[in-house]
Amino acid sequence: MKDISNPENLAMCPFRGTRIGGAIVSTPTTDDWWPNRLQVEFLHQEQPISNPLSDEDYKAAFNSLDYDQLKKDIKEVLVSSQDWWPADYGNYGPQMIRMAWHSAGTYRIADGRGGAGQGMQRFAPINSWWDNGNIDKSQRLIWPIKKKYGAALSWADLIVLTGNCALEIMGFPTYGFAGGRRDAWEPDRSTYWGPEFWDGKKYEESQTGVNRKGHPEEMVNNNLRWKGDPKEEYHDLENPLAATHSNLIYVNPEGPGANGDPMDSARNIRESFARMAMNDEETVALIAGGHAFGKSHGMVEPDKLGAAPEAAPMEAQGFGWHNPVGNGNAENTMTNGIEGSWTSNPTNWDNDYLINLFKYDYKQTKSPIGAIQWTPVQEDAPQTPDAHIPGKSEPIMMMTSDLALKVDPAYRKVCEKFMEDFDYFTTAFAKAWYKLTHRDMGPKDRYLGTEVPAEDLIWQDPIPAVDHKLVNDQQISDLKKQILDSSLSVSALVNAAWSAASTYRHSDKRGGANGARIALEPQNNWDLNRPKELNKVLDTLKNIQSDFNQSSGDIKISLADLVVLGGCAAIEKAASDAGKTIKVPFTPGRMDASPEWTDVESFDWLKPVSDGFKNYHNNNVGYHVAQERIFLDRANLLSLSAPEWTVLTGGLRVLEQNYDYSKHGVFTQRPGQLTNDFFQVLTSMDYEWVPKSSSKLLFDLKRRDNGQVDYTATRNDLVFGSNAQLRNIAEVYAADDGNDRFIHDFVAAWDKVMMLDRYDVKDS
Template identity: 80%
Template structure:
């Protein structure tokens, strides 16, 4: 091959015809060339081909485990200290609590992402966040348990159960445990965790130096995730983020930006824990309960610590944060840089954390690693035994985030309640820990194992169990006739059913049609649900329900939740038939109606979308940093849709006149209310041109090329299906001359998937 000059120092790729810059694999990618490209492939993560256990029935396998023996096996590991990573106080319990907490603590209520449910702590970027330092060792320590139980025990379940066992061996009475978490088999490439300025190392080797968190000093404020920027001006976390700093699970324990201001820290804590679905009492219970155990590690400055697992050399075999000082572990261990224990008895459940926090005065101090922490001023303050050196006693330690509980009036009040009633505190921590580690699992129908608590908790979004005989096919036919005989339009019926079911999000399995919460606050009055029209539909369906139920003998009944879905199915059958395609839409009864008392209004209000491309809804009062079509993609992913399902549902909903405000954007048809492929035919036709209405390019006219007449209007959420190459190829399938029947049948399948999304009482997921 002919030699070429190479002034940039580019290496020649070992594969013919290609050169790349720098190391092999650093060539520009598609996303580098086309940064505005919509990443539709994000809908196709976690394919069965990536899962070596796709043929396993996890539910059956887990239920066949000798659960008592499993817990005994875990507890034996917890007190068997290994030379390669010695246990603090000869007990791995505290570090395993941290592992479980950090696995679950990524959960955020805004979009339901994060949490322990898939064991994402095993993959980048989470496995290499500085706040997860040395958790790689915790997972290796419990590998013998995973090895023994294999496919019957997921990493996700094992991590949380190990946390529970750790609490129990230190005399804490846990509230319960539920299995049922199924492991992911590839990194999450879609969740936005905020700006990731940090390069995965514990120290940035830039000329400006860095603080102990590994961020260059000039980047500290950039790594704060507050919309207002620097701490002097912050006022709200960037939506949907929950952690306040890059690479942390919750907050910087030294205070915002390391400023050691407890008042600022309290403000951070309250907002962050709120974003993670915790109120003030739960927040204090988790912090005070968690800090009753173990210690923090800051024996060695961060600039001496090696790369995180994802950046470590191949011979490290997945271990990161190599510490070259001393033995590199035990008394030389460094994680977050803060050094010391909170209590004199770090492996026993007691109330010493709160007692010492309030009994003594605390002054600022620097750890050996240079991190800011607090030590008691009082000479009579108790000491804590060193975790590794026999006979050595150390000063107690508090973090700025601990002092925050003392100075914040609301937190202080909770602390005083816990100090005056230790049993109440114990119960509060038990329930908060259970919520933390189970918040993203969804309905109790998904819970497995002998330790599932009987008590229903409000955050579990309880729906009463079905207590009546289900309707038959003949009953369903009769109800369909009654619905069709009413004055309700196809558009109104479809809208009510879609609004009820499509609030579901697969991330934490919340929302959906079961429970009929569309008839309750807060969902009943959401703008995108067409509330006036919706309540007319609900009133009519309630009349049909009352008449049907009163005429039944025995226990047979129809719930409002079922009737709402059946109304949508009935309307779709009519719309397809009117368009010339006969189809039967599947309907599975068994949903139940919940109550307003069993609905946490504040929690459910987080499910309200700020933008929903399925209904061309976009709240203009919100300041957006991403395009509407990217938010639309995110919504499709939360519904667990594939690209074809996303495409076919959008085209069908448009011709069924489902825009939230009855606008005609994207309604590319002369026969709205009929289930036709007209949306795709117009979208792919070269008889039209697409002209922005303004420089913002949010709305468009679709004009006839011959006469310039504006035939239709559209939004970005309409035109993306003709603009994006992957979506356009799907749209062309439905626009083809033989596409109508395929379109209807594919729409019905996708519709049924959404209607059944939350039916974990009858499906295995």
């Protein structure tokens, strides 16, 4: 009898499928059968049921730490080499800098996703990208720290703090550190990381995920995320991506497609780092600062390595890239395939990287496994000590991406400035590192700890602290009446409030109504915000604000609060006009940001290329997916559940929120009133839904009895009737007893969106 405890002896597995030709073939999933299905379940990730620490108050726990002892413990670990994974030069600092950098460096400004905020480096796909080779070892090396501090210290905070401690033990003065990152407890299944294939198969289906040079040949020869030629003016990276190659954090160190061209590399670096919210000076500071430490590893043919962590066998216990050569580490370590160090003192903060880069000429050579790198031409160039073999040394090396800083005129100018003023370079790197590791944390209200710098930085989107008493209930009531007594319509007031609040992105905690940046460039002139109408609303609200603040003594109200209050008052009126008396919650305390502290270019990234809430879609931007999929992504960025997404859309439609005042989806004969009419029409069998053209972007709702067109719709309207999960929700609100539930749920979801950015009054 076969031992069924051994999976190799199973002829059939009820969960995985049938054995065919010696391999277990997976049973097709729902997504395999229906690849165009809208994956609404993406809205329901990160449920408390998956979090074993959901009952913990992380803010209180972190603040109770002995922070000085924590840093002391981390620094002791960093200089205590372990036999199972010996430290280069007896110091784990450089590899921990890489760990923290690669955790934070996945951030991208286009949609705010990525970054260090949830410790996603612990999960697929990021934990198994070839660019993260051996970071699994870095995380295990600091497990004793996590074990000691437990729930009071998230992995996300520990990874970044360890990077800071690593810099400090090597003589670098860091700018600061803030805790407050809360761990995810499951992989992120919704973020689009771009094409990730290996020899025609999905990356996770490959045995090792690497070839001779450590990256998929398909991506080298046919990089699917780029359009154009890197040597030509038109060379564009697919939105919203920031990494230039599959399975990378930033750029290929050998140049685009491993072509060894420093100028092509410079173009890729500029595009990639700009999409990670870094300017030229910050980019050079990060590269030059990071390469002042440590070494690169390229001593073993990648095809000898075992599978990445997600594909490794059970006995590997989460370790990937098993190296069978020697002890599998130390002088035989393999990561990106390039071998060597940039300086002769790789565990000390100095300016030798830039000095070496500019003082010497470099010739193209190959690493032991054939990766492109560069060696000094001059014989008197510095040597770098072997990281593990006493008495052995090798020439310093540079990567193609290093030489890019030398050949690009703008980067070269920054490098020269840094070489002339080492103190300036030190400060620039300190601030760039702080930005890199904190960019996705959102407002400073979320920052925890004793090392939070007092200085406000423009990339933090600063908003002034409240400096006055807040309005009371009676004053709120009076202000609502003034707003409704003006000439402003319900639709216009709702548009202003929704346009302000719905810029929020839960991914990086940016945007929202707080700060009243809806009244500033660039938001007040975005076409999807109905700018002419919006600015009329803002002018009226400014007059009401001025009159109130002049007459109310030390009680004041901000424009930001009035924008939200106007929307709340309009919804109350819309419900009243439909025969329902309701009260929409309002929490004062927002403040108004200044133009001087608003980075126009950075905020322009918050403008959606497609916004189903307003039936807006920019066909000129390179998103080649169905509009409803981008609509799902918008709901996800607002941290909405499927019911919240559904009820908000139905309410906004009857309140006439289409960006162009069109009637698409306005399924009601009483527009401007808060009713469940959208859902009643959507689910009615009195209509058939007929595409206007073969593109199936617009539809007519025709009466079945006489062919009359009563309504028109977009894909973003009809998806709530076509998708099984969304339709079942829509039917709840369309039912004869559904109107009161609809109004209640709409108001609750509205208040949630208005409060998404209020970290001054809510727990993060």
